Amino acid sequence: MxxxxxxxxxxxxxxxxxxxxxxxxxxxxxxxxxxxxxxxxxxxxxxKNKEDILVSVFEEKMGQFIEQIVTATNERENASEKLLTLIEMHFSQLAANHHLAIVTQLELRQSNLSLRQQINRILKPYLVVIDEIVKEGVEEKLFRSDIKIPLIRQMIFGTLDETVTNWVMNEEKYDLIGLAPYVHELITKGVSVK
Amino acid sequence: MxxxxxxxxxxxxxxxxxxxxxxxxxxxxxxxxxxxxxxxxxxxxxxKNKEDILVSVFEEKMGQFIEQIVTATNERENASEKLLTLIEMHFSQLAANHHLAIVTQLELRQSNLSLRQQINRILKPYLVVIDEIVKEGVEEKLFRSDIKIPLIRQMIFGTLDETVTNWVMNEEKYDLIGLAPYVHELITKGVSVK
Amino acid sequence: MxxxxxxxxxxxxxxxxxxxxxxxxxxxxxxxxxxxxxxxxxxxxxxKNKEDILVSVFEEKMGQFIEQIVTATNERENASEKLLTLIEMHFSQLAANHHLAIVTQLELRQSNLSLRQQINRILKPYLVVIDEIVKEGVEEKLFRSDIKIPLIRQMIFGTLDETVTNWVMNEEKYDLIGLAPYVHELITKGVSVK
Amino acid sequence: MxxxxxxxxxxxxxxxxxxxxxxxxxxxxxxxxxxxxxxxxxxxxxxKNKEDILVSVFEEKMGQFIEQIVTATNERENASEKLLTLIEMHFSQLAANHHLAIVTQLELRQSNLSLRQQINRILKPYLVVIDEIVKEGVEEKLFRSDIKIPLIRQMIFGTLDETVTNWVMNEEKYDLIGLAPYVHELITKGVSVK
DNA sequence: CATGAATGAGCTTTCATTCAT
DNA sequence: TATGAATGAAAGCTCATTCAT
Known part of the structure; x- marks a missing residue:
């Protein structure tokens, strides 16, 4: 066979x-x-060449990654819940696929400018998803409107990315998915008391 | 001469x-x-070899980078002000040195696991500085105590790093240092209204 | 259709x-x-293989090339006229077919020994045609009999070939066919005065 | 050692x-x-690269080749004698170096356009030497002035080259140098009787 | 006869590192 | 200490040829 x-x-x-x-x-x-x-x-x-394999890997896997998140967040009622779902899905998908986590968090970053730019292009839709959730939150008066959305998105993505990278570099020893509510709390409420 | x-x-x-x-x-x-x-x-x-040059580059430059930040934050009174100073210094030092910014945000990431681990070792003191500011904030009852410090540190470092990387990849077209108060606001207060 | x-x-x-x-x-x-x-x-x-395509290309085209020349020279009365016709035909056929000229004068020479030997085999009938014209000339007491025919043939073919190659490498900028009578004069009378 | x-x-x-x-x-x-x-x-x-080796080989060897011929022809009195010496030297130098003969007559021709052009550039001085002998002959009223010099040069070089190539392809079985006077006779007097 | 997807051997060039001077 | 000529392993990509359909 x-x-x-x-x-x-x-x-x-x-x-x-x-x-x-x-x-x-x-x-x-x-x-x-x-x-x-x-x-x-x-x-x-x-x-086309070796770089094309890498780009295609990322394109293929990222497409599925984003699709899952979009589907799941659409089932939520408000921006805050959507953000929590996004965080949970982001963590759970990478936690479920050890190899993919290593490739996205470590290996794909070791690339030249050309490849990096292509990766950014592929990543764009995910950033757009984050942007839209933030916009929705602003309209719902849940999220602040006094700070530019790109900056908010950088905080959200940067926090998730750094959290996953740390988890990968610590050999995935602790429960990544369990961190989701805490990360959500930090992003929405910040580090200050009250 | x-x-x-x-x-x-x-x-x-x-x-x-x-x-x-x-x-x-x-x-x-x-x-x-x-x-x-x-x-x-x-x-x-x-x-010793080529990798050793790169590690030494990072060690040397990062040492100065951290030292500047430690000196500056020590002159502040409370954790929140120290955090703002750290953000300002982080941004201003990279904004002041175009080459260094490219090397830290883009080039040094294109390295193998061994080099990456050494870079993390060098980065450690900076993460410790952040941890200490957070700890101080918790003791001062300014920062929340219900979330583990490493997670808070990941949010802070992830946000700063992502913000700088975006700025570098956008060809440093906008004012990075001017973002500091907004990033500080986001980190301390979060994205939620009030 | x-x-x-x-x-x-x-x-x-x-x-x-x-x-x-x-x-x-x-x-x-x-x-x-x-x-x-x-x-x-x-x-x-x-x-059979790639080389076989090339050999066949040359065989096919050379066959037509020679046939044309044989037909045309047979219509001439004596060796000297036949030689002039051969020169004119040699030049005019290549001048009329740009691609063929490039292939015969430049591209087919870039071949390995095996291919070169096959090309020589295909070229043989053309050399025989020249030989026969020379023999005829000798019999008619028009051409000298004190120099071996192969040497005379080498002079004739060498001169024609070099002339065409120069014309091709000069991007066919001048009138090749117009050179025929001069080349004929040179071959028959030589470079010396009288 | x-x-x-x-x-x-x-x-x-x-x-x-x-x-x-x-x-x-x-x-x-x-x-x-x-x-x-x-x-x-x-x-x-x-x-610089592989092609550069080949060009350099030809440059080096051709330089010596031409130098020998120039030196020898300069010792002759008139254009006809110079031409004979050139033919003798052309033949004898290649006859003396089996490998060089193969490389110049067969292998270096199997090259792409770029290499071919470089080879022609290197060959140029030799063609100039021939041109000058012909010009001298014309001035001495030994050689004809009714045919353009480039054409005469093509006949001379074409004849020599074809003669050497035939000799190489016949596995150098006969005496090349001995052909010199006959080739000289052919070039100067032509194929016609008287 | 015809197809075209699949094969895999083959080669130039780069560059980190060494070591005789 | 300092030099820089010499080393040689390593790898992406091409393309003539095959063969199952």
Whole structure:
């Protein structure tokens, strides 16, 4: 019984594993090809070059990541609840996929400017999702309107990202998902008492 | 009149410039040596290997960076003011040194696990400074005590880091330092109204 | 209405164009197949391998080339006139077909020994034609008999070939055909006065 | 006792041998390096890239080739004698160096346009030497003035080149140098009787 | 006959590091 | 200390050829 998965997907999945296991710079194309069970040359029938594999990995995985979050947050009533759901989903999806967490938090950052810019382009829709939740909160008079939204979004994304990165670098030893309500509390209420 | 700076420092400074100008991956040892005005081989009298140059660059620059912040925050009366000063100093020091900002926010992230861990070790004292300000705030009953300090520190550092990275990736087009009070407000009060 | 030319000929013609346009080393089999409107694999139903395409190209085109010259020279009365006709035909056929001129004068020379030997084999009949004209001239007491025919043939072919190559490398800027009588004069009378 | 020849010359000589033995396309840089007794990387301290090795080989050898001919022809009294000496030297130098003959007559022709143009540039001085002998002959009223010099030069060079190529392709089985007077006779007097 | 997806061997060039001087 | 010429391992990508359909 042969493997019927389309080669594109086979290669993407192999790339996630290989990058997570070996790190970005030790992920030779030949290693990815071997893991995917295809010839080296086959990679180039589906991807323009090595960088294109990485971008596609991120595009593919990030697409699913964002879709899950959008679906889940849409089921919530107000901006604060949506924000909590976003945090929970952000944490839970990365906690559920060890390799993906390593790739997004560590490996994909080791890239040159060109790749970085493409990653930012892919990340954009997620930032837009955050922006929209914040806007909604402002309209609902739940969130402050005296600070520019991009700055608020940077705080939210920066906090989530730093929290996940710390968790990954601590070898995922503690419960990331359990932190969600505390992070939500911090973001909404801030560090000050009352 | 020849340059009397010790070669160690010459090489460190050359490395910062070369990395900022060419990017991490295009920063060959020979380029750094040329900029520093020494022979390639001389580099290896002062540094174990290429990675050691990078770690030393970060160590050197980060040491000064932290020292400045510690000195400045010590002159403040309470935790909230200290936090504001820390934010201002964090922003102003990077805004004042274009090359250093690029190196810390973009280039040094493109490194392998080993280098990343050493960078974290170097970053540790800065995180400790943040922790201490938070602890002081808690003792002063200014900051909340119901959330673990590491989480609060991650929010603070994550927000600052994300804000600076965005500013660098936007080609430093807007006034970073001017954002300090708003970021401080967000961190202390949160996104919620009141 | 689809193209009814037999695929063999389609491929040969495509190969001439592709080689002339892209040069020998950039003439991938897939490019020739695309231009011919057939699948890559189809090529191998008609040709043993890539080299075989090139040999066949030369064989095909050279066959026509020689045939034209034989026909035309046969209409002449004596060796000297035949030689002039041969020169005129040699020049005019290449001048009339830009792509063929590039392929014969430049691209086909960039080949390995095996291909070169096959090309020589194909060229042989042309050299025989020259030899026969010379022999005829000797019999008619028009041409000298004190120098071996192969040497005379080398002078004739060498002169023609060098003249055409120079014209091609000068981007065919001047009138090649107009040179025929001068070249004929040089070959028959030599460079010396009287 | 180590080899004191400068590496540049070592590599040039190794390249001639390797190309003659293996042919142009099978002459990997690593093969040349091995033959020269240096590391692969060392090649790139002396040559810009692989093509540069080939150009340099031709430049170096052709320089000597031309110099010898210029020196020898300058010792002759008139244009006809100079031409004979040029032919003799052209033949004898290639006959004396089997590898060089193969490289110049066969291997260096298998090159792309860029390399071909560089080779032509290097060949230029030789063509100028021929031109000058012809001009001298015209002034001395020995050579005809009714045909443009470039055409005469093409006949001369074409004849010599074709003669040498034939000799090389016939595995150098006959005496090339002995052909010189006959070739000279053909060039000066032509193929016609009287 | 025809297809075209898949194969995988093959090669130039870079650059961190060494070491004889 | 300082030099810089020399080293040589390492890897992305191409493309002629095959073969299952």
């Amino acid at each position: 042969k493997n019927n998965k389309p080669k594109y997907k086979l290669i993407i999945d192999a790339a996630v594993d290989v990058i997570a296991e070996n790190g970005y710079h030790a992920s030779q194309v030949s290693k990815i090809a071997k893991k995917a069970g295809v010839a080296d040359g086959t990679i180039y029938l589906y991807f | 020849k340059n009397n700076k010790p070669k160690y420092k010459l090489i460190i400074d050359a490395a910062v410039d070369v990395i900022a100008e060419n990017g991490y991956h295009a920063s060959q040892v020979s380029k750094i040596a040329k900029k520093a005005g020494v022979a390639d081989g001389t580099i290896y009298l002062y540094f | 689809k193209n009814n030319k037999p695929k063999y000929k389609l491929i040969i013609d495509a190969a001439v164009d592709v080689i002339a346009e892209n040069g020998y080393h950039a003439s991938q089999v897939s490019k020739i197949a695309k231009k011919a409107g057939v699948a890559d694999g189809t090529i191998y139903l008609y040709f | 180590k080899n004191n020849k400068p590496k540049y010359k070592l590599i040039i000589d190794a390249a001639v041998d390797v190309i003659a033995e293996n042919g142009y396309h099978a002459s990997q840089v690593s093969k040349i390096a091995k033959k020269a007794g240096v590391a692969d990387g060392t090649i790139y301290l002396y040559f």
